[in-house]
Amino acid sequence: MHGSRGSFSGHPSTRAVARSGALLALLAAGWLASVLGAPQDSVQGVVQKILYVHVPCAFAAYLGFLVTGVSGALYLWRGEARFDRVAAASAEVGLLFCSLVIVTGPIWAKATWGHWWAWDPRLTVTLLQWFIYLAYLLLRSFTEGDERAARFAAVYGLLGVFAIPLNYFAIELFGSAAMHPENLQRGSLGAGMGLPFLAGVLTALAAYLHLLLLRADSIERRNALQELLEARGS
Amino acid sequence: MRVLLAVLWKDLLSEWRSRDRVVAMLIFSLLVAVVFHFSLPGGAGARSQAQAPGLLWIAYIFAAVLGLNRAFSVELENDALSGLALVPVDRGYVFLGKALANTAILGVVQAVTAVVFALFFQLDLLPIALPLAGVVALGSLGVTAAGTLFAAVAVRTRFREVMLPLLLLPLLVPVLAGAVRATAALLQGDSAPWDALQLLIVTDAIYWIVSFLGFEYVLDE
Amino acid sequence: MSGALIRGRGLEKRFGRSVALRGVDLDVRAGEALAVVGPNGAGKSTLLRMLAGLVRPSAGTLLLGGIPAGRPGARAQIGLVAHATFLYPQLTARENLLFAGRLHGVAQPEARAARLLEEEGLADAAGRAAGSFSRGMAQRLSIARALMHDPPVLLLDEPFTGLDRRAGDSLCARIRALRAAGRTFLLVTHDLAQAAALADAALVLASGLCVRELRGAELGAAALEQAYALAAGTAR
Numbered sequence: 001m002h003g004s005r006g007s008f009s010g011h012p013s014t015r016a017v018a019r020s021g022a023l024l025a026l027l028a029a030g031w032l033a034s035v036l037g038a039p040q041d042s043v044q045g046v047v048q049k050i051l052y053v054h055v056p057c058a059f060a061a062y063l064g065f066l067v068t069g070v071s072g073a074l075y076l077w078r079g080e081a082r083f084d085r086v087a088a089a090s091a092e093v094g095l096l097f098c099s100l101v102i103v104t105g106p107i108w109a110k111a112t113w114g115h116w117w118a119w120d121p122r123l124t125v126t127l128l129q130w131f132i133y134l135a136y137l138l139l140r141s142f143t144e145g146d147e148r149a150a151r152f153a154a155v156y157g158l159l160g161v162f163a164i165p166l167n168y169f170a171i172e173l174f175g176s177a178a179m180h181p182e183n184l185q186r187g188s189l190g191a192g193m194g195l196p197f198l199a200g201v202l203t204a205l206a207a208y209l210h211l212l213l214l215r216a217d218s219i220e221r222r223n224a225l226q227e228l229l230e231a232r233g234s
Numbered sequence: 235m236r237v238l239l240a241v242l243w244k245d246l247l248s249e250w251r252s253r254d255r256v257v258a259m260l261i262f263s264l265l266v267a268v269v270f271h272f273s274l275p276g277g278a279g280a281r282s283q284a285q286a287p288g289l290l291w292i293a294y295i296f297a298a299v300l301g302l303n304r305a306f307s308v309e310l311e312n313d314a315l316s317g318l319a320l321v322p323v324d325r326g327y328v329f330l331g332k333a334l335a336n337t338a339i340l341g342v343v344q345a346v347t348a349v350v351f352a353l354f355f356q357l358d359l360l361p362i363a364l365p366l367a368g369v370v371a372l373g374s375l376g377v378t379a380a381g382t383l384f385a386a387v388a389v390r391t392r393f394r395e396v397m398l399p400l401l402l403l404p405l406l407v408p409v410l411a412g413a414v415r416a417t418a419a420l421l422q423g424d425s426a427p428w429d430a431l432q433l434l435i436v437t438d439a440i441y442w443i444v445s446f447l448g449f450e451y452v453l454d455e
Numbered sequence: 456m457s458g459a460l461i462r463g464r465g466l467e468k469r470f471g472r473s474v475a476l477r478g479v480d481l482d483v484r485a486g487e488a489l490a491v492v493g494p495n496g497a498g499k500s501t502l503l504r505m506l507a508g509l510v511r512p513s514a515g516t517l518l519l520g521g522i523p524a525g526r527p528g529a530r531a532q533i534g535l536v537a538h539a540t541f542l543y544p545q546l547t548a549r550e551n552l553l554f555a556g557r558l559h560g561v562a563q564p565e566a567r568a569a570r571l572l573e574e575e576g577l578a579d580a581a582g583r584a585a586g587s588f589s590r591g592m593a594q595r596l597s598i599a600r601a602l603m604h605d606p607p608v609l610l611l612d613e614p615f616t617g618l619d620r621r622a623g624d625s626l627c628a629r630i631r632a633l634r635a636a637g638r639t640f641l642l643v644t645h646d647l648a649q650a651a652a653l654a655d656a657a658l659v660l661a662s663g664l665c666v667r668e669l670r671g672a673e674l675g676a677a678a679l680e681q682a683y684a685l686a687a688g689t690a691r
Contacts, residue, residue, distance in 0.1 A: 076448075079513065081513075128404050128407055131404040132405070135401050135404060138397070139391065139397065139401060142391040142393055143390065143392075144390070144392065145473070146473060147470035147473075148390065148454075148455070150470065151451050151452070151454060152387045152390075152391075152452065155451055155452055156384070156387070156401060158444055159383070159405060159441070159444050159445070159448070160404075160405070162440050162441075163405045163408070166407075166433070166437050167408060169408065169433050170407050170408040170410075170411035170433060171407075171411070173411045173412065173415055173429060173430060173433060174411060174415075227469075227474060230474065236557060236560060237558055237560075239557075240554060240557035240558050241558075243557075244546070247546070247550070248543065248545055251545055252545060308543070311543075311544060312539050312540045312541055312543070312544070313537070313539030313541060314543055316509055316535075316537070316539065317541030317542075317555070317600075318558070319508070319509055320507060320508065320509070320530055320533075320535060320558075321527075321530065321558050321559070322527050322530045322531030322559055322604075323527050324527060454510065454511060455504060455509045455510045
């Protein structure tokens with residue numbers, strides 16, 4: 001149930017953090033190279049390259065919430081604290097990526113279409129997701145008692161996961177203006193654009209993983225330290 | 235099953251005795267309706283009928299949040315919530331009883347509010363009364379399922395009055411979208427669009443099932 | 456069926472920064488009365504509430520008649536009387552009991568409620584709102600509530616708190632009477648004299664661990680005082 005309370009440098013999750021960090025550095029370098037080397041879009045110009053950040057971040061944002069929901073469910077089922085740590089860490093990291101999506105989206109939109117915001121379906125779903133993430137984290141911090149917070153958050157996270165596809169259909173019902181290119185299939189991307197997207201997605205996933213492990217590890221350390229202090233006699 | 239009925243009976247009996255929740259919700263939604271009149275350019279009336287469905291559902295949701303906050307604060311006195319947690323059956327049945335009671339109470343408020351809106355916006359609700367009631371019921375079920383679950387959660391956090399709407403509103407978008415769409419169609423004299431009803435039914439089903447299952451964990455200490 | 460009715464092994468309750476229990480074993484035979492004592496923060500209430508199914512153990516097993524505590528089957532066997540009364544102030548005493556009876560699937564709850572109100576001396580106040588009761592009366596109603604479904608195990612969490620001398624004595628007498636009927640008791644209390652007088656065995660907790668267990672003949676007021684002092688010293 002408890003990780004080893006010996007020296008932290010040999011601690012399994014610290015090693016995992018280091019390894020994922022190395023992987024991230026490698027992928028990020030490759031991604032940066034491919035982005036710089038990618039041809040400029042004839043219509044949209046250089047701004048189109050922001051999509052190499054925007055789309056991968058979206059992947060990570062949605063993955064993040066999926067992990068939070070599943071991990072929370074596992075926590076409820078098994079009662080093991082590490083599932084809750086992963087859920088909490090994933091929510092924090094996911095919120096970060098979600099925020100990036102919401103920021104980069106309008107930047108691209110303004111440059112391409114002229115407005116900052118037009119209720120594009122995918123961006124709207126991401127916005128709602130952002131609120132769900134935020135509510136999740138606020139729930140955690142405002143609930144008295146760590147274990148109660150974990151349970152409440154897990155239940156909320158579970159409903160939140162279902163809410164994502166439901167929100168998508170809800171927005172479709174509204175039939176709003178689609179700003180997104182409908183075309184994320186392979187054939188429709190211009191020549192030479194596939195690689196930076198792929199690299200971007202891989203990099204984002206690696207970044208997500210690394211930050212997740214980093215954060216989960218830091219939560220665990222803080223808890224262990226607190227427990228040690230209490231046991232020593234406060 | 236009998237636990238469900240017991241909780242339903244207890245909640246409705248308490249509410250009937252004091253009537254404080256219903257009265258507060260009613261006054262609030264009437265107030266909101268009046269405020270809407272002043273917030274629309276040209277006021278509420280035949281010209282602004284297109285806004286009516288959306289505003290009606292906003293009034294419903296606000297009233298629901300108000301009532302839901304109260305639904306569990308009564309359980310905190312004397313820690314009655316723990317008393318409920320001791321039931322020798324799946325705690326989800328406690329949830330069902332509470333959620334149904336909330337739906338019933340909300341329903342009363344919704345009926346009166348609809349009449350007031352008909353008055354303010356000069357709507358003729360009589361011919362569509364039955365299908366409208368159906369749509370409103372479908373929407374309410376979505377609201378009360380998630381609402382009851384989160385009310386039980388929010389009541390044991392700091393800032394509980396703020397916590398409930400914060401948790402609930404992002405999850406109510408599907409319900410709002412479907413309900414407003416269907417209500418608008420009915421008011422225009424069309425039948426409710428199937429895709430809106432479908433969204434409502436699926437959302438309701440998911441929310442009720444997940445809330446039923448999750449309530450067991452919410453009622454732990 | 457001999458052997459322990461309640462059996463706990465290695466019970467822990469810890470999460471993140473808070474630790475309530477660090478490994479407690481528990482053995483209670485049917486018909487036995489166990490007192491759980493210790494300084495504040497020792498984990499006594501946590502242990503009791505774990506048995507009631509309100510708190511899930513982080514580790515260890517806890518069985519009631521072979522069923523894991525917290526499962527509906529286990530919850531059916533216990534009645535809990537805590538400092539909070541679980542009563543609805545706006546409902547009458549009778550309605551409170553009827554509600555509890557219905558929650559627990561009692562057949563003919565009206566008859567049972569009437570009998571319990573009689574036994575607790577509350578028959579005259581049956582039609583009064585529970586919110587108007589004094590602390591002593593509310594406590595008695597709370598006991599009646601716990602007994603509605605006739606549970607074989609009764610858990611009492613510091614029931615003497617807030618009671619005056621007379622109410623405390625009558626509660627003592629009530630517990631003795633219920634014990635004579637063969638119920639199993641777990642009593643958390645700060646009143647060591649009462650614990651020694653009422654119980655067959657005592658568990659002394661400190662900081663989430665069992666410091667001493669006293670059974671039968673070795674359980675006396677003095678021995679309990681000594682164990683408590685040890686526990687208080689350990690807890691710092």
